[in-house]
Amino acid sequence: MIPVVGICGASNSGKTTLVEKLLPELNRRGLKVGVLKHHGHGGPVATPAEWQGKDSDRLIKAGARRVALSHSGGVWLEAPGLAGAGPRAVAARLMAGMDLAIAEGFKTAAIPKIEVVAPGQKPLLPTGGKLLALARRGGAGTEEGLPVLDADDPTALADFLLAAVKPVTPPPEPAKLFLDGQELPMNAFVATILSGMLRGFVASLKGSGEADKIEVRLG
Template identity: 70%
Template sequence: MTPVIGICGASGSGKTTLLTGVIAALKASGLKVGAIKHHGHAGPVIEPAAAQHKDSARLAAAGAARVALAHAHGVSVDAPGLAKAGPRALAARLMSGLDLVLVEGFKGAGIPKIEVVAPGAQPLLPSGGQLLALARRGGAGSEAGLPVLDADDPGAVAGFILENLELAAPAPEPVGLFIDGQELPVNAFVARMLSGALRGFVSALKGGGQAGKIEVRLG
């Protein structure tokens, strides 16, 4: 079963900002990551009033349990039968084949989670249970028996998630980082991020798609 972890917190606490950074960091480490956002006020994806959705909405109204609309930007799916499903069920039904699914919201769900807390605010959730950590801007140390992560450092939060979920990220390729001729040691997570980011950038360049060894020199 695909591991699921939640990023929750009060409105305006910075959940989405942290989540986007964590997703980017995990992707750079070589993992395939899915995301589910809980929205209490959203309407159907396939909106009956929208001209481009008219025929698809008719199929849903006829009783289809699930309707997929394929378009130039991807595929939109309406699945009313999953409206009350929890994050684990949604991940199992919609996110197969991924290494990890991150969930925004669902603070009451029984999944491991990290709560993002705004500056000066108090956590919403009690410590213990499946609350793994708190994340605050500039955070460090511990609070209420929980580790406090720096919400401004999504790479560190991503590393915490990998460690606590015991995910087997792909082994990093050899990476050497030198500053003024002196080698700067990097751990496996940083090595994966550096190699993933560089290879992603180089692959977009003409002639860079089949790059083997890459050397970058600055200064």
Template identity: 40%
Template structure:
């Protein structure tokens, strides 16, 4: 895996994964740690807009387009029929950080917190997945994993950092 410690946030659609990742990034980076994220999208996506120079480069057939400015840079790589890169391959592309949080990647090997809202009527993933180390829920849940209050982000951050041995 990556040179950086990796922890995943997983769960079913509309459980609140993105909100939890956003809040964890703010909490953990607020403690002075460098946090990066890696989001898995199940459908195609585009960061570019039609008509932009970079969009035109990609449409013309460029395999990679790097856009740079004084405040950020982004590299877009077109797979053009190549297989989707693995989590490890993507992590290897990232600069070192104190922590990389993944969103999605349900079947990835990284340890995870499952976001679960019993009111949505979906079953827990945790019983069949040993990589799920805890469940963050908004109601009581019966499981053999630690259950964390979904709204207590500092405690979820503490759990993740303690599990990874990050001070």
């Protein structure tokens, strides 16, 4: 089962902005992340002109469970059978191969979630699932008995999220560099980049297999 974590909050609270900041950090840690976005306004979702009210509707009415339209900007999927399904069900059906799914919106869904709170606003504290934390710009400390995360600190957000919701495939350990037996301190970003470079290089070599530990010795 693909782990699903929600990023919820009131309209214009900064949900999408937070997810945009979080995704690159999770990718740097070696995770494949899918995003489910809740369309909570009712009615059809805006799609390309080739998609709306034309062949897709005819094919769905004829009995197709799903219809995908490939166009220059990507692929749009219409799946009426999943209408009203919760984020876990949608992720299980459509997010195969992902290590983690982020559900933006879905504030009442029975999933663990972080609520994004706009400056000067009070949290909604949605019920359903487990509210893990609040996220505010410059946030710190606690509020309503919950930890408050800094919405502008994607590294801390990723640390908190991965500690609370375990991905399918744990991200690889960051690299450690030793000079004459002494570890050279590196920040998390540099260590992750070095780890990715070494793992990518070794993976390109014949006979490398899938090693759990890589050692490089110079000198």
